[in-house]
Amino acid sequence: MVEIRKPIPVQEAIEHVWNHRHQGCTEYISINDCDNRSLGENIVASHAVPPFNKSPYDGFAFSSEDTLHAGLNNPVEFDVVEHIGAGQVPTIRLEQGQATRIMTGAKIPEGADCVAMFEVCKTYEKNNMACMSIKRTMKAGQNIIEEGSEVSEGEKLIKRGTLINPGVKALLATFGYSEVKVAKKPVVGVIATGTELLDVNEPLQPGKIRNSNAYMIESQILRAGAEYKYFGKLADEFEPSYQTIKQALEEVDILITTGGVSVGDFDLMPAIYEKLGASILFNKVAMRPGSVTTVASNGNKLLFGLSGNPSACYVGFELFVRPIIHHSLFSKTPYLKRINATLADDFPKPNPFTRFVRNYITYENGKISARLAGVDKSNVVTSLAHTTGLMMLPGGTRGFKSGDEVEVLLLNSSEGQLEF
Amino acid sequence: MVEIRKPIPVQEAIEHVWNHRHQGCTEYISINDCDNRSLGENIVASHAVPPFNKSPYDGFAFSSEDTLHAGLNNPVEFDVVEHIGAGQVPTIRLEQGQATRIMTGAKIPEGADCVAMFEVCKTYEKNNMACMSIKRTMKAGQNIIEEGSEVSEGEKLIKRGTLINPGVKALLATFGYSEVKVAKKPVVGVIATGTELLDVNEPLQPGKIRNSNAYMIESQILRAGAEYKYFGKLADEFEPSYQTIKQALEEVDILITTGGVSVGDFDLMPAIYEKLGASILFNKVAMRPGSVTTVASNGNKLLFGLSGNPSACYVGFELFVRPIIHHSLFSKTPYLKRINATLADDFPKPNPFTRFVRNYITYENGKISARLAGVDKSNVVTSLAHTTGLMMLPGGTRGFKSGDEVEVLLLNSSEGQLEF
Known part of the structure; x- marks a missing residue:
């Protein structure tokens, strides 16, 4: 099946996906297990703090x-x-x-x-x-911390969707939340495609490489706060591939496939989408890497067809999948935090399309610098390991120089933002 | 036991603790469970990448x-x-x-x-x-990705002590590390002291508060990459308290007690240190909050006596305990990342001693701003929940004003630094 693919702008692609988001569910878990989970309800003071007039000193x-x-x-x-x-x-x-x-x-x-x-x-x-x-006079109220002076009973303290950090956990304990209502983690399924892929424990064979994308994506899914479910890799044969994907869709909230979305002769995904009856939101995005990213909606589930190229796969996940996960975790800021930074290296390549460049952030004298994590080819393999941000270079621009101001999406920030 | 306490500078206190650090151990775990663990060995390319000459295109x-x-x-x-x-x-x-x-x-x-x-x-x-x-001439090597052009066999790729993120995990998969040698998590024990403490699931009682510090510290321990073991709370009675602490010391690598270190009449910790034969590194630090932080060394284990005050407890953990945990995880940058930022609020209090102020970081036009997370008393309870950094104001300074440059220790950064 050869089809004409019309690339759409990144912003538009992200909005398409966003329009197919689903509301998350909640569950109760022990306060002991709540770290890094997302609050499923607003936290309200169940009593005044302090609950009585108390002494600040001995x-x-x-x-x-x-x-x-x-x-x-x-x-x-x-x-x-x-x-x-x-x-x-x-x-x-x-x-x-x-x-x-x-x-x-x-x-x-x-x-x-x-x-x-x-x-x-x-x-x-x-x-x-x-x-x-x-030997001195004292005033009424002197050195007394009054009941309710820090928090009144019933006061709203922390919003639903907030990530539970040490300070939030202390609050939960203070107010007796031994069970905590949290967002249920969405289950994200992953299927790798490609006969060239070996399992991590298989010895190397001629013409083959080990499947690193599945492990990378697993780690990205966990970092985003979701649950990971791996369905193995597909052979490049239509019917068993179709069956695996159909079955997987019943067990997950979101399904990711890696590879199989380019126009290579052996890529099966377009035909599988068709047979599923999934409606394709887009199958080409005006961006590098990841132009062949495909997203389809099947009933109330999203299928993300990410590129088999590791960098493209990585970027595709962060741009398209992460916000959907964060939304279902009730985050009010589901998109990657975007900041301005000063480019600290030259990036001479022209950018016909929006380009996402692996970089890491350094802080120098109160200013934020972005350094390239993989300029040279020789860094391709290790560059993702050092990546803490994605520099976003607008399409239609020439190269950038050290000292230029650039926009960077932060990958490790606990903070996000409302819109892309 | 009333004793004279001589406050020592923060820097000196940190060095005292550092001099009693211990080397960490390693263990092997499945690649599936390795996220956010710390590498226990350098990762070396077990083969060239790519392992054969390959095509970049169809x-x-x-x-x-x-x-x-x-x-x-x-x-x-x-x-x-x-x-x-x-x-x-x-x-x-x-x-x-x-x-x-x-x-x-x-x-x-x-x-x-x-x-x-x-x-x-x-x-x-x-x-x-x-x-x-x-219809065109081609050159030898054109559009061919050469064997070994990204990585040569045997090349050192990632250093021991690196945290495993999605990019590192992809690398591990690429090179067939189905089992990964990681730093064993040190076990950090926590004992709360104070008869005023209720468990999180107990109803509020007159004069009592729920034990929030144990939960906060648990969360800080997990964030620092260690394992948490809770030994309950001590009554304010000497012998059972001593026995609990003695027993706990045999089951952990590091022991933290919260409360019981000030000069209040009911504080038992100094006498317990003495009976254990622990050598006290310091019991007063010229800092706010947390001046009564006590650290003792008992055989090859460190005992951290943190203040019962939540802010002081929080700061004491991050300054003194975290680097020791990170060191045993082979981190080469065990201290909190310190950056310069522009203060975005007024902080009128004078600082007779080094002061650590809860704040959060915002990014504005490529510059880093520090906002106070809890200026007002009414924010005390929720301020730790919003804290992402600790502003460090030098002792002997007057108040600071919006626009002043300040130093901030970042709490959520995956990056650290070599020295305090």
Whole structure:
């Protein structure tokens, strides 16, 4: 089947895919397993923070009124009637002239409205009773962290779709979320095509190479927060390939095939799409690498036909698949974070189409530089290993020079953005 | 036990800890499970890449000599004697006037030294034989990706200590690393102290708060690439606390306690260190928050006594524990990446000691801005959730203003640096 392929602009291709996105589901998991998962609901304060008036210091709590006449030459004396640590609860209501020895974080006793640090108090015994004196006046509320001063009960704290990091996890624990409602990870299936592919544990054979794309894509899928399911590689034969893909579609939310989408004589994917009845959103994009990227919609599932070329496959995943995964994880910023950077190397190639160049970011004196991760051919194999960003060079431009400003899509940023 | 504590500078504290680092171990794991693990050995090319001369295009392979007299008015004709896809192996050695139809990535047949793309060839049949003609001269080596042109056999590709990302995983697959030698994750034990602490699933009680630090630290430990082991919380009683810590030390590589290190009356940790015979590296650091951070060495294990205050605990982990974990993962850049940024908010507080301020990074026009994640008290609870960096303000400075240049330690960067 030879067909005419009309390349569409990257932006348009991304919008086509976006229009076929699906809403994600949620599930409950233990707080112990929630790291890097995406919140499936807004987190609301189930109680005020702090939940009681508390002491910011180790010291003495008492009524500020008692220090009204205190001064350098007029120490005011208190009986120390109780001694409480953090987590211990004061039991004595303080009367005039009484103080409670209190530890950082402990609850302020009834009858007290201020705390004096140890350093400004003198402690001693008198008639076998613990005493304390202070030579300064205190104000009502002084050194007291008031109930609810940090958070009121019911306050919205963290939005659905936020990735759970150490700070979010601390919040979840604070508010008693022992089970956490998170976005269910979409299952992304992967099928490799191509008789030239060997499994990773097979010895090298003439004319063949090991299937590295499946492993690369697995890692990209996991990095994007989804679950990976591998269906093996297809032989270049139509019927078994069709059956494998049809079966896989029933077990996944998203299906990726690598290879088999160019116009090479042995590429089967176009015919398989046709037999599935999948509607092809596009099969050529005005970009390098990855121009042969094909995306099709089959019922409520998306099929991504990524190029067999490793760089094209990598870029195709990040541009087209990642936003769909992040959307189903409730992210409000599903696209790769795009920043401006200063190119730190020359890139002399002209760019007839939008070009995505592997690069890594360096920070120099408060400015962001983009260095090429693989200018030379000899770096092709290792360049993806060092890649932390994709430099996006607009189509219709000549080469770029060191010092030029360029746009870079960040691959490792926990932050994304609303639109491409 | 009341003791005089002498604060030491942050830099010195970090060096003390560093001097007690230990070498990590390695283990073999399946390539399927290697994401985000740290390489336990250098990765070396087990074969040349490509492993054979291959075609970059769909086209025809033949000997360039045959086109010596080709020209616009002098097409040269070839018999197409074989047709191979990628992964298929050419079986026919080409003679003069013969060509092989070849697909992208396929091995160049013997007798051929160039490839012409389909687009520049005319294909037709003659006497029921497939033929092809071309109207231009070709050079030896033209459109041929030479064996070993990307990587030579034995070439060192990726260094031990590199984190396995999608590009590294692709490399591992390419070279047949079905089992990958990785750094064994150090086991980091965590013990919380403080009778005020409730478990996450307990209802709130007067004077008590839920133990959020243990969950936060768990998340930080996992983010740093180590394994987490929780030993529960200690009551504020000496003997059982001592026994728990002694036992825990036998099961972990690194032990963290949270709380119990300040001079509060109920803080037991100093006495426990003494009974263990642990040598205290320092117990006060000239920094905020986290001045009471204590680190002790017990045999070949480090004990980190972090503050019970969540911010201080967070900062103490990142400054002191993280580099030790990363070192045992063979990282050559175990310290947090430090960059310059422009402060985008006012920070009016004076800084008698080195201060670490929770912030997040924004990128504006190629410049890096640091915004405060929690200026107001009301943000204390959620500020750690939004924190992506720690702004480091030198001791002895007054407040800072929007527009000032500051140094920021990046918390989410896969990149680190050699020294603090």
